[in-house]
Amino acid sequence: MLRTLCIALAALGLTAGAAHALTAVQALAIAKGDNDARIAALDAAAASRDPRLPAFVQALLADEVKIAGDAVYIVQNGKATDAASGAAASLPEAAEDASNNNRLRSRLEATLASLQLLSPEPAVRSAAIGELAKTSLDESQLPLLEQAFAAETEPALKERLQRMRATLLVSSSDRSKRLAAAAELGGSTQSAVAGLLQERLGSAGESDTEVRAALQKALAAVRARLAWGERLAVVFTGISLGSVLLLVALGLAITYGLMGVINMAHGELMMIGAYTTFAVQNVFRTLWPGAFDLYIVAALPAAFLVSALVGAVLERGVIRFLYGRPLETLLATWGISLVLQQAVRSIFGAQNVAVENPGWLSGGVQVMSNLVLPYNRITIIVFALAVLGGVALLIARTRFGLFVRGVTQNRSMASCVGVDTARVDMLAFSFGAGIAGLGGVALSQIGNVGPDLGQAYIVDSFLVVVLGGVGQLAGTVVAGLGLGVLNKLFEGVAGAVLAKIAVLLLIVVFIQKRPSGLFAMRGRSAEA
Amino acid sequence: MKRRFVLTATCAVLAAPVLLPLPAFAADTIKVGILHSLSGTMAISETALKDMALMTIDEINKSGGVMGKQLEAVVVDPASNWPLFAEKAKQLISQDKVAVVFGCWTSVSRKSVLPVFEESNSLIFYPVQYEGEELSKNVFYTGAAPNQQAIPAVEYLMSKDGGSAKRFVLLGTDYVYPRTTNKILRAFLHSKGIGDSDILEEYTPFGHSDYQTIIGKIKKFASEGKKTAVVSTINGDSNVPFYKELGNQGLKATDVPVVAFSVGEEELRGVDTKPLVGNLAAWNYFMSIKNPANAAWIKQWSEYAKAHGIPGQKDRPLTNDPMEATYIGMHMWKQAVEKAKSTDTDKVIAAMAGQSFKAPSGFTIEMDAKNHHLHKPVFIGEIKADGQFNVVWKTPGPVKAQPWSPFIPENKGKKDEPTAVSTVAKK
Numbered sequence: 008m009l010r011t012l013c014i015a016l017a018a019l020g021l022t023a024g025a026a027h028a029l030t031a032v033q034a035l036a037i038a039k040g041d042n043d044a045r046i047a048a049l050d051a052a053a054a055s056r057d058p059r060l061p062a063f064v065q066a067l068l069a070d071e072v073k074i075a076g077d078a079v080y081i082v083q084n085g086k087a088t089d090a091a092s093g094a095a096a097s098l099p100e101a102a103e104d105a106s107n108n109n110r111l112r113s114r115l116e117a118t119l120a121s122l123q124l125l126s127p128e129p130a131v132r133s134a135a136i137g138e139l140a141k142t143s144l145d146e147s148q149l150p151l152l153e154q155a156f157a158a159e160t161e162p163a164l165k166e167r168l169q170r171m172r173a174t175l176l177v178s179s180s181d182r183s184k185r186l187a188a189a190a191e192l193g194g195s196t197q198s199a200v201a202g203l204l205q206e207r208l209g210s211a212g213e214s215d216t217e218v219r220a221a222l223q224k225a226l227a228a229v230r231a232r233l234a235w236g237e238r239l240a241v242v243f244t245g246i247s248l249g250s251v252l253l254l255v256a257l258g259l260a261i262t263y264g265l266m267g268v269i270n271m272a273h274g275e276l277m278m279i280g281a282y283t284t285f286a287v288q289n290v291f292r293t294l295w296p297g298a299f300d301l302y303i304v305a306a307l308p309a310a311f312l313v314s315a316l317v318g319a320v321l322e323r324g325v326i327r328f329l330y331g332r333p334l335e336t337l338l339a340t341w342g343i344s345l346v347l348q349q350a351v352r353s354i355f356g357a358q359n360v361a362v363e364n365p366g367w368l369s370g371g372v373q374v375m376s377n378l379v380l381p382y383n384r385i386t387i388i389v390f391a392l393a394v395l396g397g398v399a400l401l402i403a404r405t406r407f408g409l410f411v412r413g414v415t416q417n418r419s420m421a422s423c424v425g426v427d428t429a430r431v432d433m434l435a436f437s438f439g440a441g442i443a444g445l446g447g448v449a450l451s452q453i454g455n456v457g458p459d460l461g462q463a464y465i466v467d468s469f470l471v472v473v474l475g476g477v478g479q480l481a482g483t484v485v486a487g488l489g490l491g492v493l494n495k496l497f498e499g500v501a502g503a504v505l506a507k508i509a510v511l512l513l514i515v516v517f518i519q520k521r522p523s524g525l526f527a528m529r530g531r532s533a534e535a
Numbered sequence: 536m537k538r539r540f541v542l543t544a545t546c547a548v549l550a551a552p553v554l555l556p557l558p559a560f561a562a563d564t565i566k567v568g569i570l571h572s573l574s575g576t577m578a579i580s581e582t583a584l585k586d587m588a589l590m591t592i593d594e595i596n597k598s599g600g601v602m603g604k605q606l607e608a609v610v611v612d613p614a615s616n617w618p619l620f621a622e623k624a625k626q627l628i629s630q631d632k633v634a635v636v637f638g639c640w641t642s643v644s645r646k647s648v649l650p651v652f653e654e655s656n657s658l659i660f661y662p663v664q665y666e667g668e669e670l671s672k673n674v675f676y677t678g679a680a681p682n683q684q685a686i687p688a689v690e691y692l693m694s695k696d697g698g699s700a701k702r703f704v705l706l707g708t709d710y711v712y713p714r715t716t717n718k719i720l721r722a723f724l725h726s727k728g729i730g731d732s733d734i735l736e737e738y739t740p741f742g743h744s745d746y747q748t749i750i751g752k753i754k755k756f757a758s759e760g761k762k763t764a765v766v767s768t769i770n771g772d773s774n775v776p777f778y779k780e781l782g783n784q785g786l787k788a789t790d791v792p793v794v795a796f797s798v799g800e801e802e803l804r805g806v807d808t809k810p811l812v813g814n815l816a817a818w819n820y821f822m823s824i825k826n827p828a829n830a831a832w833i834k835q836w837s838e839y840a841k842a843h844g845i846p847g848q849k850d851r852p853l854t855n856d857p858m859e860a861t862y863i864g865m866h867m868w869k870q871a872v873e874k875a876k877s878t879d880t881d882k883v884i885a886a887m888a889g890q891s892f893k894a895p896s897g898f899t900i901e902m903d904a905k906n907h908h909l910h911k912p913v914f915i916g917e918i919k920a921d922g923q924f925n926v927v928w929k930t931p932g933p934v935k936a937q938p939w940s941p942f943i944p945e946n947k948g949k950k951d952e953p954t955a956v957s958t959v960a961k962k
Binding site for chain 2: 042043106109141201202205237247248251352359361363369371379459507
C-alpha cells in the first residue's frame with residue numbers, strides 16, 4: 008500500500024513544476040533541529056501545499072536526506088541533488104544524515120498521506136486513507152479532511168473519509184457533531200477507534216450522558232467486530248503451531264510409529280535439514296544472488312536427500328543391529344544425537360546461523376484491522392498438508408508402502424513371501440529421516456537454526472505420535488493440530504510458561520486413561 | 536601395611552603435579568578466566584564477549600602485560616546451563632588458579648556463580664546490564680543498573696518525543712532479571728500515576744520461538760486505550776523469532792514502539808531490520824556513536840576479528856554495549872592490579888575504587904568509590920534499516936548507579952556498598 012503511494016508521489020514530484028518551490032530555509036527547518044520546530048516547519052510547508060514537499064518527505068522517510076552546513080541534499084542511487092532546487096549537486100565530505108525519531112516519522116507519514124487525499128487517482132486516495140487511519144490525527148488536520156470529504160466522489164472512499172473525520176469530530180465542542188460522530192464510529196473496524204472511544208469514555212473525556220450512551224454503543228459494536236478478529240487469530244495461530252508439530256512428528260510417525268524404532272536422533276535429523284537449508288542459502292547467495300528468493304525451493308529436495316542419507320547410514324550402521332531391543336535403541340540413538348550435534352558444532356560453530364526468509368515469505372496479508380496472517384505461517388500450513396498428503400499416498404497406495412506395512416505388521420510372513428525386509432527397513436527409515444529434513448526446512452523459516460534445534464522439538468514430536476496412537480497417521484494429524492490449538496488457547500489465557508505445563512499435564516492424564524493414544528490400533532497386529 | 540604404603544605413595548606421586556602448580560609457569564603469566572556460554576540459547580550474545588575479552592588480553596599483552604607479566608586466558612564453555620556456570624567457575628578458581636574471571640550474561644548465571652566467588656574470595660567482572668538488588672564484594676558490575684538503563688528508557692517513552700506512552704506491556708523471558716526489572720518498572724510507573732490496568736506483564740520460557748500469541752495480545756492491549764509501548768526484557772536467541780513475528784505481523788514502531796534492554800547490534804545480526812525501523816534499545820554504548828575513541832576501538836576489533844577469522848565478525852564486525860563493558864572492566868582491572876602491585880583479591884578491590892578509563896562511548900568512565908558499579912552515560916537508540924542504532928536521546932554525562940532501586944520500598948536504608956557479611960553467606 009505504502010509502495011503504490013510512494014510511486015505515485017514520486018511521479019507527482021517529477022511532473023509538478025517548481026511553481027511554488029520549497030525554499031532552502033524551509034527544507035533545512037524540516038530536516039534539522041528540535042523536533043517541535045521541525046514539526047511546525049513541516050506543517051507550515053504542508054499547509055502551503057508545496058509541490059516539491061512530497062518527494063522531500065519521502066526522501067526523509069527513506070533516510071536519503073543529508074545535511075552539510077545549511078544545505079540540504081537528497082541522495083538517491085549515489086547521486087546527490089539539492090533538496091530545495093532539485094538541481095544536481097556534489098555532496099560535501101562532511102555531510103551528515105538527517106535523522107528522524109518515531110514521532111517525526113509518524114508525522115512525516117501522516118503528512119505524506121494527507122497530501123495525497125486530493126490526488127486524482129482513486130487508488131492513491133484509497134492508500135492514503137488507509138495510511139491515515141493508522142495514525143492518530145489531530146485538530147489541525149480537520150480542514151484538510153473536510154476538503155477531501157467534500158471533493159470525494161467514490162462512495163466507498165467517502166464513507167471511509169467520513170468515519171475518519173468522525174474520529175476528530177468526536178471531541179468537537181458541538182454536541183450534535185459529537186453525537187453524529189459517535190454513531191458513525193460504531194461502524195468502524197479499526198482497533199485504533201476502539202482505543203479512541205475508550206479514551207473518550209474515560210474520566211477526562213465525554214461528560215454529556217446522551218453522547219456517552221452513544222459512545223458506549225459504538226464501542227460495544229467495534230469491540231464485537233474486533234472480537235472476531237481475535238477469535239480467528241487464536242484459531243489461526245493454533246493451526247499454525249499444529250502444522251509445525253505435525254511436520255516435526257510426521258517423520259517420527261514413520262520411524263517410530265510404523266517401524267517401532269525409538270529414534271532419539273529424530274530432532275537432529277531435522278537440524279540437519281535446517282543446516283542444509285542454510286548451506287543452500289549460502290550457495291545461492293554467492294552463485295545466483297538474483298535468484299536468492301528461490302533458494303528455499305532448492306533447499307527442499309536437498310534437505311530431504313541429505314537427511315535421508317544420514318538416516319540410511321544410521322539404519323545400516325547402528326539401528327539394524329538393535330531391532331526389537333527398544334532400550335538399546337533408545338540409548339544408541341541418543342548417543343548418535345549427541346555425536347551429530349557435536350559434528351555440526353565442529354563444522355558450523357556453536358552459534359546459531361542466520362537463515363534469511365526469502366522476500367515472498369516476509370510480511371503478511373491483512374485480513375482484518377487486527378488480524379494479519381504472516382506469509383511464512385500460511386506457507387508452512389500448506390506445506391505440512393502437502394507433506395502429509397504425500398506420506399499418506401506413499402504408505403497407502405504404492406507398492407513400497409504396501410511392503411512397509413507388510414514388514415512392520417508381520418516381518419517373518421513378509422520375508423516368506425519374498426520381500427527383502429532389510430532393504431524395506433532401510434528405505435522406510437531413510438524416508439522418515441528425509442521427512443524430518445523437510446520439517447527442518449520449515450523450522451528454519453520461523454525459528455533459530457543452531458546445533459540444539461532438535462532438542463527443542465524431540466519431546467513435542469514424541470508427544471504427538473504417542474498421543475495420536477502409535478502407528479496411526481490420522482492420529483498424528485489429529486494430535487498435532489489438536490495440541491497446537493489447545494496450546495494456543497491456554498497460552499491466551501495463562502501465558503506461555505503455564506500453557507506448556509498445562510498441556511503436558513493434560514497429556515499425562517490422557518495417556519493414563521488411554522495408554523494406546525487417540526486412535527488405538529486394533530486387530531492382530533496390535534499384539535505383535 | 537606394605538600394600539597400603541605403596542598405594543598411598545602412588546597416589547601422592549600421581550597427585551603431586553595436580554596439587555602443586557609448577558612455579559616456573561606461575562611466575563611468567565597471570566591467568567584470566569573467561570566464563571561465557573559458547574553454545575546454547577545465550578551463545579548468540581555471549582560468544583562476542585569471549586572474543587572481546589581475548590582481544591583485550593591480546594592488546595594488554597602487546598603493551599607489556601600487567602606488572603611485566605603476560606596474561607593467559609583460560610576459556611571455558613558453560614553452555615547456557617546455569618548450574619554448569621558454578622562448576623566451571625569452581626574449576627577456574629581452584630584448578631586453573633585464575634587471578635580474575637570475566638563472565639556471565641544472564642542474571643541467573645551470575646546468581647549461580649556468586650556463592651563460588653564469595654566462598655573462595657575471588658573476583659568476577661560482570662559486563663551486562665542487570666536488575667540490581669545485589670551488591671557483592673566479589674563482583675564488579677560494569678554493565679548498567681536499572682537507573683542507568685530501564686528507568687531512563689521508560690521515561691523517554693513517556694516523553695513527547697518518545698510518543699507519550701500511557702500504557703505499557705512488560706514482556707520478558709521467565710527468570711530473575713526480567714521479573715525483578717519489571718517489579719521495579721511497575722513501581723516506577725505507579726509513581727508516575729499509571730495504574731495496574733494500564734500494565735500488562737507477560738513472560739515466555741528461555742528459547743521460546745512462537746510469538747504469535749504474544750503479538751496478538753500486544754495488539755489487543757494496544758486497542759484498549761491510549762498510546763501503548765512495549766518494554767522487552769527478552770533474552771537470548773528468542774529475540775530473533777520475536778522480531779521476525781513483529782515484522783511479519785506489521786506492527787510498526789510508529790504504532791507500538793518496542794524498547795529492548797537486551798537487544799543490541801549483535802542480536803539483530805540475523806534479523807531483517809527493515810520492518811523494525813524505529814524500535815528502540817537503551818544502552819550505555821552504541822556502535823554508531825561518533826567519536827575518535829570509538830572509531831579506533833571499532834577498527835581494532837575489525838582487525839582482530841579478521842586476523843583471527845572469527846565467524847560472522849570477520850565479514851561484518853559489530854561492537855555492542857556488553858563488549859564495551861568487558862573492555863572497560865578488563866582495563867580497569869589491569870590498572871587496579873598495577874596500583875595494588877598484586878593480584879590479591881582484597882588489594883585489587885581496594886585499588887578498583889575510583890579507577891577511571893577513557894571508554895569508546897566517548898566519556899571517561901569512573902568506578903564508584905564504594906558501590907562496585909560504573910558511572911555510565913545512558914543512550915537511547917532507534918533501530919535503523921541497516922541494523923545499527925540512531926541515538927535519539929542521551930544523558931549529558933555519566934550517571935551514578937543505584938544498585939538498590941529507590942522504587943522498591945524494602946530497599947530503604949540499604950547501604951550503597953557491599954556489606955561485610957554477604958547476602959548469600961547469611962543464607
